[in-house]
Amino acid sequence: MDLAQLAAQLRDSDPRRRVEALRILAMVEETRALEAVRWLYQNDPESGVREVAYWAGSLLWQAQQRGHSTELALDELFGRKQSSELQEQFIDNLSFNLPQTKNSRVRRFAADMEYWERLNDALLGKPEPEDEPPPILPAQLIPPSSPSASPSAPPADDDLLDAGLSELFSE
Amino acid sequence: MAIDVWLQKLKSPDPAVRAASIRELELLGSPEALSALADVFATDPDPELRTMAQAAGKMIYYAAIRRSSSDPGSSEEERQRAADILAQARAKKFENQRKK
Numbered sequence: 175m176d177l178a179q180l181a182a183q184l185r186d187s188d189p190r191r192r193v194e195a196l197r198i199l200a201m202v203e204e205t206r207a208l209e210a211v212r213w214l215y216q217n218d219p220e221s222g223v224r225e226v227a228y229w230a231g232s233l234l235w236q237a238q239q240r241g242h243s244t245e246l247a248l249d250e251l252f253g254r255k256q257s258s259e260l261q262e263q264f265i266d267n268l269s270f271n272l273p274q275t276k277n278s279r280v281r282r283f284a285a286d287m288e289y290w291e292r293l294n295d296a297l298l299g300k301p302e303p304e305d306e307p308p309p310i311l312p313a314q315l316i317p318p319s320s321p322s323a324s325p326s327a328p329p330a331d332d333d334l335l336d337a338g339l340s341e342l343f344s345e
Numbered sequence: 346m347a348i349d350v351w352l353q354k355l356k357s358p359d360p361a362v363r364a365a366s367i368r369e370l371e372l373l374g375s376p377e378a379l380s381a382l383a384d385v386f387a388t389d390p391d392p393e394l395r396t397m398a399q400a401a402g403k404m405i406y407y408a409a410i411r412r413s414s415s416d417p418g419s420s421e422e423e424r425q426r427a428a429d430i431l432a433q434a435r436a437k438k439f440e441n442q443r444k445k
Contacts (some may be wrong), residue, residue: 175376176410197383201399202406229387244410251407 177206177244184210189220196223200230203237206244348373352381360391367394371401376409378402 175198183195184207192214199207211234215227351373354366367385370378382405385398 175379175406176413194380194383197387198379198402198406201379201383201386201402203403204406244407247403248407248410252411 177204180204181207181210184214189218189223192218192220192223193226196226196230200233202244203234203242203247204244205234205238205242208234208238348375348378351378355381355385360394363389363391363394364397367397367401371404374405374408376405379405 180195180199183191186192186195196211196214198204199211208231211227211231215224215231218224218227348370351366351370354362355370357363357366363385367382370382379402382398382402386395386402389395389398
């Protein structure tokens with residue numbers, strides 16, 4: 175599943191499928207979808223979908239504000255666009271005890287191994303205490319399988335969209 | 346769906362079972378799990394599990410993007426050529442068997 179598939183799912187005729195795509199986009203912080211999510215927030219015929227779009231858009235916007243982007247995350251994860259200068263600097267800073275090793279390919283391989291280990295630790299380790307847990311989707315926005323939360327039902331909280339972030343979508 | 350067992354475990358009332366399922370789904374790496382993980386991310390009452398689901402979902406999503414960008418798949422021409430080679434090999438094998 176990639177961005178093109180999720181974007182297509184945002185146009186699905188089934189509102190539950192649109193909500194599903196919005197939740198995935200919010201989870202993976204797919205900042206490239208921010209405009210599409212904004213469009214859905216402003217134009218979707220279902221109020222339930224619009225409100226999930228608002229929730230997802232807020233999370234994507236917050237991610238973007240703290241400097242996250244999908245491209246950067248991919249680059250960091252898979253190292254596709256690291257400049258040679260950065261790579262050299264990174265290798266120099268590594269704690270490997272390989273100064274006697276003349277073979278630069280061996281040094282680079284060892285550096286790569288440590289890089290992946292560190293990256294793995296960073297990705298799989300527990301979050302720092304100061305990290306905020308991701309905000310929960312408000313119960314009234316949980317769509318549409320339960321009869322009490324039909325996507326066409328009016329929002330339970332009329333003030334939800336005045337929580338301070340709606341200007342993000344009105345620019 | 347091949348990952349149904351883990352998706353069912355995500356609905357367990359026991360947070361430890363849900364946590365184990367998230368970890369295992371991340372290891373499996375199937376993009377089919379993204380929707381269920383997004384459900385946990387959006388609605389689970391346990392903040393730690395929401396964070397776990399997000400981390401797992403990101404890893405699966407990014408890996409899927411990488412796979413799709415590094416493996417453009419074979420073209421129609423390449424598939425046809427492969428089918429021709431297989432057909433020729435099969436014919437040759439059949440011919441050899443007939444001679445025996």
